[in-house]
Amino acid sequence: MSRRSRSRSYSRSRSRSPGRRITLPYNAQPISDRDYFLKSDEFRLWLKDEKRKYFDELSGDKARSYFRKFVKAWNRGKLSREIYAGVDPSATSASSQTSYKWTFASKGSRTDHEALRSVCEEIAAATYAKNGSSSEPSTSTRGKQVGPTLPSSTDLQLARETEEDMRETERRYKRKRDKLETRDRIENMVGPKEVGREGMLEKKRARREEDRAYRERGDEGLEADESTLMGGGDDFQSVLAKRKAATERYSRAREMRDQELREKAGQMKEKEKATMDMFKQMAAKFG
Template identity: 55%
Template structure:
């Protein structure tokens, strides 16, 4: 039994190198699949360089828009895109760079002006995108991607239309700026009002200086009271007995104030009566209208 197991083990060992070589050749053949249009293999570091092809692949193959994906989801789908690219399973138009599609078809957001643009406007927009891309992305893309960018088709990535999230962020930033500006204007106006008030009445004493000023004023008042002596208030007999012109003047002022109060009370009563009359008239008008509606409904519906 042991000799049979040893012979089987020796046959497996004699067969294993050739078997491994055949597996290696099949693996190398799967890795050497020719890519259409003479394109070069890509890697995950070509995320920005191949963003246009990636957007088209997402829309056509996965029925998704790049602007609606999160960063993690976009990276996950790009890894699948890299595998399909290197296996030559993508449409030839993606390898050759012939993906001239309008930017509006690469986003789920619908712009109101897209249906009004002409062919000349689209050509001008494409030319502007190429100029901006040449000035901003071409040099950085070559330095980051190395040989892969050097062997690419030379097409330059340009700016795309803003997504819905970009528009929302811009609107929120504008609202925050407006609120900050309004708060600043309110604080500035309050400060100017305070400065004008201090110019009129002078600055208010605070802290130790304010306390000392209050104590000085109290000492001056006490000193003036003590200097009058112990004789009390200086009043003549007419004032003490209720006579004099000042007493009669106070009586006259009291009577005048009473008359003014009575006049105001009468005017108030008149206003209340007028308001009641208006309210009664409105209620009577509403009652008449409702009676008319009830009569019409009774005649129509029985």
């Protein structure tokens, strides 16, 4: 057997030989990338304490990248003993797990705050009981926790996204309303002006009238009858009629626009009311 073949055989035998297994605290078992959801509570605590980051501030790819680092540290026994012992979500406050602040909760009464805290604790307890039933408990003191079916973390994330969408819709509506009010104030001061083809034709007609009047003007000055001087001519009446028609068109368009904005505002308020009712029902049911 040549030296090269012996070297290859030796390298293959080394790669197949099992590595030395590290004894983890509390007889914890090694984990892999597939335990992303099973070890989510321990992962969140490690992120906050070691990396000074919150899970809800990370994208999906970034969270997966950090979890791979967490898996390596876990399997090497580099984490704190309390993580290997297991994390009870019901024993930690929600503010320590996320930087998100509920805007509606900050405006509620003390009773609302207590109801919301109770719901959060019930959610954490149910999640912990679900995870504990799929694997062996890491300590003998951890008991089985039974509770009602509660909204999952996906439902709560959806509620947060819905609230953010509603705030963004309200901001867009406010900007549009301010823009329309500014334009209305300007048009009220200077009056509505003709636009498009009709406006161009109106300017051309006015220019032709001025040119014709200048050509017909004699050396003794402009000759005009009493009706023209007093504003009773056909041209003047036509201009007044057109201006009145333009004003009516503007009023109708403005009324339709205001009605559309009012309908959108009503729909947005209904969605907001439905979201608030959902959270109130949750608090009343589990509080």
